[in-house]
Amino acid sequence: MRLFRLLLHEAHYCLRDPRRFILLFLASMIYMFIFGVLYDPGMVKSIPTVSFNEDGSRLGRHYLQQLEDNDSYGTIEDVASLEDLQQSLLNHRAYIGVMIPRRFAEDAKQGRQTSVLFLIDGQNLVTTSIAARDGETVTEKFSNRLAAQQLALRLGVDETYLLHKIEPMHTTLRVLGNPTQDYSWFFLIGLATAAFQQGLFFAAAATLFQKETPAIELLPLGVRIAAKVLFVYLMALVSFGLMLTVMHEVLELPLKAGTFELFGIGAAFSLAVVGLGFLAAGLFPTELSFVCVSLIYPVMGFVLSGYTWPSLAMPRAIQLFADIFPQTWFMNTFRDLLLIGGTYQLQEHLLVLLLMGAVLLPAACWSARRRLRKIRRESSLA
Incomplete structure (x- = not known):
C-alpha cells in the first residue's frame, strides 16, 4: 500500500x-x-552524374544510356572536358563522373580491351559503394552483350546462344530481413x-x-x-x-x-x-x-x-x-x-x-x- x-x-x-x-x-x-x-525514399537513387564522351561514338552514348537506366544513377549530364568533369565533382554538382575514352568504339569492335573511367566523390561512403557496385555490374553486362554481338556477326551464330557461352553463370540475390534494402x-x-x-x-x-x-x-x-x-x-x-x-x-x-x-x-x-x-x-x-x-x-x-x-x-x-x-x-x-x-x-x-x-x-x-x-x-x- x-x-x-x-x-x-x-x-x-x-x-x-x-x-x-x-x-x-x-x-x-x-x-x-x-x-x-x-x-522515406528507402534507397539511395538517382545519384547526380556527369559524363565526358571523348570518343563521341554511338556505342559510347549507348553505354551511358545503360548507366542512366540503372536506378542508382540520375539523369546523366554531358560536359565538354575531363577538367569540367572533375570540377563538377569538386563543386558537388555531381557525385559520379564517367569518362568514355577516345577510340572506345573502335577498340571494342576490333576486340581490343578498352576501359571506362569512373570518378566518384568518396566523401560519402554510401554513394561511393552504390556507384562502384552498380557501375561494375552495368559495365560487365554491357561488355558481355557487346562481345556476343561481335562474335555473332563474325560467325553467323545466334547472339543469345553465344551470350550464354560467354556468360554461363549469373548471380541470384536474396536479401533476408530487408529485401527492398x-x-x-x-x-x-x-x-x-x-x-x-x-x-x-x-x-x-x-x-x-x-x-x-x-x-x-x-x-x-x-x-x-x-x-x-x-x-x-x-x-x-x-x-x-x-x-x-x-x-x-x-x-x-x-x-x-x-x-x-x-x-x-x-x-x-x-x-x-x-x-x-x-x-x-x-x-x-x-x-x-x-x-x-x-x-x-x-x-x-x-x-x-x-x-x-x-x-x-x-x-x-x-x-x-x-x-x-x-x-x-x-x-x-x-x-x-x-x-x-x-x-x-x-x-x-x-x-x-x-x-x-x-x-x-x-x-x-x-x-x-x-x-x-x-x-x-x-x-x-x-
Whole structure:
C-alpha cells in the first residue's frame, strides 16, 4: 500500500514536470519521425552524374544510356572536358563522373580491351559503394552483350546462344530481413533505441533529483528508492510498447517476431538501462552534471554495439569493452526479431541483459540511497 502511494506520488510529479514524459515517450518518437522523413525514399537513387564522351561514338552514348537506366544513377549530364568533369565533382554538382575514352568504339569492335573511367566523390561512403557496385555490374553486362554481338556477326551464330557461352553463370540475390534494402529499416531501429535509452537516463536523473515533500521524506528511504526505480521501469515498458506501435503502424516497419519475444528482450534491456541510469545519476552532484556527461554514452554505445559497423571488424579489446554496454546485447537482437522474426542468440542475450539488471539494480539502489542521504544532509544544514 505504501509503495502504491509512492508510485502515485511519482506520477503526480511527472504531471507537474512534463520533461519526464517528453523524455520517456517522445524522444524516440521524434527521432523516428525526423529520420523517417529523411529515409522515406528507402534507397539511395538517382545519384547526380556527369559524363565526358571523348570518343563521341554511338556505342559510347549507348553505354551511358545503360548507366542512366540503372536506378542508382540520375539523369546523366554531358560536359565538354575531363577538367569540367572533375570540377563538377569538386563543386558537388555531381557525385559520379564517367569518362568514355577516345577510340572506345573502335577498340571494342576490333576486340581490343578498352576501359571506362569512373570518378566518384568518396566523401560519402554510401554513394561511393552504390556507384562502384552498380557501375561494375552495368559495365560487365554491357561488355558481355557487346562481345556476343561481335562474335555473332563474325560467325553467323545466334547472339543469345553465344551470350550464354560467354556468360554461363549469373548471380541470384536474396536479401533476408530487408529485401527492398530500405535504409529506414536499417537506421530507424537503432536511432529509436538510442533515443529511448537516453530518455530513460534523463527520466531516472529527474526522478532521483526531484525535491520531495516533508511527508514523503519521513517514509523509509528504501521504499522511496524502490518506488522511484519501479515507476521509471514501468514507464519504460509503456514507452517501449508505444515505440513498437509507431514503428509498425505509422512507419510501416515489420514486426516479424511475436509480442512475447519483443517485449521480453525490451523488458530485460529496460531493466539494465534503468539500473545503469540510477547508478550513474547517483554518482553526480547535480542533475545537470549527469545529463551533460551522459550525452557521451549513447553515441559511443551505438558505435561499439556493432549495429552499424560489425563488431567482428573491431579489435578484440574493443569488443570486450563493448560487452559492458546493454546496447551491445540488445540492438542487433532487437533488429533481428523485427526484420527476420528470430535469432539463435535471443536466449543468450536475454540472459545477459537480465544478469546486468540483477547486478545494476542493487548498485543503483546503493547509489540512489547515497545521493538522497546527501540531499537530506544538505537540506538540513540549509
